[in-house]
Amino acid sequence: MKTHGERERQAFALAQAVGLGFTQPLGRMRRGSVGRVLAVSGGMGGHDIERGLLEMGFVEGARVEVLHHGFLGQDPLAVRINQTMTIALRRCEANAVLVGPLRDAAEEVKPGLTLEYASS
Amino acid sequence: MTAITLANEEMRLARIALVGPPNSGKTTLFNTLTGGRQKTGNYPGVTVERKSGRLRTPVGHAIELLDLPGSYSLRARSPDEAITRDVVLGRQAREALPDAVVCVTDATNLGQHLRLLLELRQLGRPLILALNMMDIAQKRGCQISLEALSRRLGIPVVTTVAMRKNGVQDLLSQIDTLLNQPLVASGAIADWVEPAPEAIRTYHREVEQLLREAVVQEGAPERLTRQLDQIFLHPVVGPLILLGLLFLMFQAVFSWAEAPMDWIDGGMASLQALLSEHMADSLLKSLLIDGVIAGVGGVVIFLPQILILFLFILLLEDSGYMTRAAFLMDRLMSAVGLNGRAFIPLLSSFACAIPGIMAARTIAHPLDRLTTILIAPLMTCSARLPVYVLLIAAFIPNTTVWGGIGLQGLVMFGLYATGIVGALVMAGVLRLTLLRGGRQPLLMELPSYKWPNPANVLLGLLERARIFMRRIGTIILSVLILLWFLSTFPAPPAGATEPPVYYSLAGLIGRGLEPLLAPIGFNWQIAIALVPGLAAREVAVAALGTVYALSGDEGTVTEALTATLAHDWTLATALALLAWYVFAPQCLATLAAARRETNSWRWPTFMFVYLMVLAYLAAFVTYRAALALGGG
Missing domain, CATH: 3.40.50.300 (P-loop containing nucleotide triphosphate hydrolases)
Structure with missing residues (x-):
């Protein structure tokens, strides 16, 4: 059971260490935004949600892009993983996925800033 | 090893x-x-x-x-x-x-x-x-x-x-x-x-x-699916396209099927004519003509509609669009505690609840799945159509309202809508009471679009046709023979004033049920027709034909029946029967499928009881309201 809280704390610590407050749960992301998965935790749903997310490709290091959202309440989301597979999920479950900046995207936006942690 | x-x-x-x-x-x-x-x-x-x-x-x-x-x-x-x-x-x-x-x-x-x-x-x-x-x-x-x-x-x-x-x-x-x-x-x-x-x-x-x-x-990422999704999953355009597709689908079910349905009708009529010409009068002849051919013909006639509906569903599935529909519908469905995935089984249920109930297997969460199975029979399946068509033709004037909308079509739409709303309300109620429990996460792949594979679609259609025809050959045929038997024996006494069926076993059962059904405006003729109609809805039309002692081929029976009913029933009774048909669990095969899928008699029994109660209440309210408004 230790993995869930532990992992999240590590990821936050990692993000803080690099000097970026730019981490957010996938469920908060807007349409069109891109990022890299920092941590996947079960959240309220426990291991089943965590495993479900991992099995659908949401794993630490994966590139995620929010392509679409539903017409009511901007829910659910359609998320492209690693440019190969698109997954529909609700924001509520998407919150179990913590997303940080994408290294290459960050380079495009802010040249000169390098973030090595994403690939580790 | x-x-x-x-x-x-x-x-x-x-x-x-x-x-x-x-x-x-x-x-x-x-x-x-x-x-x-x-x-x-x-x-x-x-x-x-x-x-x-x-x-x-x-x-x-x-x-x-x-x-x-x-x-x-x-x-x-x-x-x-x-x-x-x-x-x-x-x-x-x-x-x-x-x-x-x-x-x-x-x-x-x-x-x-x-x-x-x-x-x-x-x-x-x-x-x-x-x-x-x-x-x-x-x-x-x-x-x-x-x-x-x-x-x-x-x-x-x-x-x-x-x-x-x-x-x-x-x-x-x-x-x-x-x-x-x-x-x-x-x-x-x-x-x-x-x-x-x-x-x-x-x-x-x-x-x-x-x-x-x-x-x-590494290969280049796929572009076409992304571009298509810009349209199909667009917050405004997407739902409109979905609505348009559903409209087109139902339009096709009714208009494209007309010609093949006429052929089947004609084929059955000439078969009956052939038999009545070449067979000596006997009980067997009566069984074949009035029991088997009229009854089977009345059901086979829906094969074109079912196949057209399934053609659409298979095309939407095979192309990859169906998951997009589930995506678009998820938020709406989650409002009543369901999952966007439930949209596919429920859509199939418009053709027939049985494949719908079977398709619910793809829903992971047991409570979501059970809810979907329980409300699937509320979707207006094609077996209700003959009854709807008959009653609407007999009682609803063929006029237009609000500048060009046909009143008959509007009533038909209303019956479909009542079923859908009833299903959604029922799902919400179930999820708040009996089936209370955690929500299932929606984790669904949206696959790449592709052209439907004609062989796959064709095989799927053949499979559907086979299942439907097997159903006719087994359940429906045996019910029809039983019905013929019940309504033929015993023979009426000498000097009988009522039609022969009145004195038969079926008449006995129907008259026994009459007091129970009188509060909702049903007469003993309806009660008799409902008895075999409990096994399979579409049999009710043929049964009414038998009850009103109309004979002839299936087409002329329907025509004559329209006139007879318009003369014999009040508008309130007709509306009450329509309301009854929206909810009533009149299909043995559906209950059997629910039994198979839930692995116990508990849920099919619950399904039967709740649908029966809903049907009775709906018919009662409709009948009383229609009477109060002068529909008597």
């Missing part, structure tokens, strides 16, 4: 299972290999029934090929995924452990699909990796070293193009090679446990490592 030697054993069937994630083209591959009879679609987990086919390899091995439900992992989340897990592990009752497993993956999505292969490899059983849709991967510039992949994995790797007959030769010869090798015993299957989250992360890393070594050149 000892070594199996198959080379000289012609009689022994080698059993090979096809396993793969949803949308890996597994079912298409199965169809190509076996020329089999089954349907395929893009909706995750569409392969819900046990599908097997036989084939012979080039060397001459006889093989039984098993098409297992698509699954992302051996950790089964839904009932159909559990079947995949249990067969692969040899835990499925009455299903021997497969001699070999072929893991089918989409070559354009290996990063996600290879994890299942790694899970399977852990079991230590004979395994072949098939990289499917290799043609598409190559078109996008992707190059994969099969040799490196095979070496790293320690299993044979072949490429397949499931759409083409000659795209499966490599797979067949690999199967031959594998079957000629002695099987090494392995205890890994007994030790299998569900992978923990950390184990899945390890599989992810392993896949990454594998692909780094085996992928020579």
Whole structure:
């Protein structure tokens, strides 16, 4: 059971260490935004949600892009993983996925800033 | 386990299972290999029934090929995924452990699909990796070293193009090679446990490592699906397109089916004419003409409508659009505690609740699935149509309202809408009371769009037609014969004033039920027609014909019946019967399907009772309201 809280704390610590407050749960992301998965935790749903997310490709290091959202309440989301597979999920479950900046995207936006942690 | 030697054993069937994630083209591959009879679609987990086919390899091995439900992992989340897990592990009752497993993956999505292969490899059983849709991967510039992949994995790797007959030769010869090798015993299957989250992360890393070594050149990402989704999943345009598609679908069901329905009608009429000309008057003649042909004709006539509806559903599934519909509907459905995935079973239920109830197997959460099964019969299935059509023609004037909208069509729409609203309300009520429980996460792949495969669609349609005709040949036919028997015996006494059926067993039952049904405006004729109508809705029209002692072919009966009913019933009674039909659980086959799917009589019994109560209440309110408004 230790993995869930532990992992999240590590990821936050990692993000803080690099000097970026730019981490957010996938469920908060807007349409069109891109990022890299920092941590996947079960959240309220426990291991089943965590495993479900991992099995659908949401794993630490994966590139995620929010392509679409539903017409009511901007829910659910359609998320492209690693440019190969698109997954529909609700924001509520998407919150179990913590997303940080994408290294290459960050380079495009802010040249000169390098973030090595994403690939580790 | 000892070594199996198959080379000289012609009689022994080698059993090979096809396993793969949803949308890996597994079912298409199965169809190509076996020329089999089954349907395929893009909706995750569409392969819900046990599908097997036989084939012979080039060397001459006889093989039984098993098409297992698509699954992302051996950790089964839904009932159909559990079947995949249990067969692969040899835990499925009455299903021997497969001699070999072929893991089918989409070559354009290996990063996600290879994890299942790694899970399977852990079991230590004979395994072949098939990289499917290799043609598409190559078109996008992707190059994969099969040799490196095979070496790293320690299993044979072949490429397949499931759409083409000659795209499966490599797979067949690999199967031959594998079957000629002695099987090494392995205890890994007994030790299998569900992978923990950390184990899945390890599989992810392993896949990454594998692909780094085996992928020579990465393919370009797919563009077309992204562009199409800009339109189909657009917050405003998307729902409008969905609405338009549904409208087109129902429009087609009613207008395209008209001609074939007329042919069937004509065919049955001439068959009746032929028989009545050439047969001597006898009980058998009466049974054949009034019982069997009129009744069967009255049901077979819906085959065109059912096939058109399923054609649309199969096309939408096979093209990949169906999951988009589920995506668009998810928020609405979650308001009543359902899942967007429930949209597909419920849509199928407009044709017939039975395939709808079966399609609910793809819903992982047991409570969501049960709710979907319980409300599926509220979707207006095609068996209600004959009753709706008859009553609307008899009682609703063929006028237009609000500048051009036909009143009859409007009433029909209202009946459909009542069913849908009733289903949604009922789902909400169930999820708040009996079936209270956690919400199921929506985790659904939106596969790439593709042109529907004509062979897949055709096989799916044939399957539907077969199921429907078998239903007619069994349940409906026996009910019709029973009905004929009940309404023919005993014969009326001399000097009878009422029609013969009044004195028959059916009349006895109907008159017995009359006091119960009088408060909702039903007369004894309706009561009699409802008795056989409980077994199958569409029989009620033929039964009414019998009750009103109308004879002739099926078409003229309907015409005469329209006139008789308009004269004999009040508007309030007709409306009450329509309201009754929206809810009443009048289909034995649906209850049997619910029994099979829930594995107990508890839920079908509940389904029957709640629908009956709803039907009675709806008919009562409608009847009283219509009377109060002067519809008596």
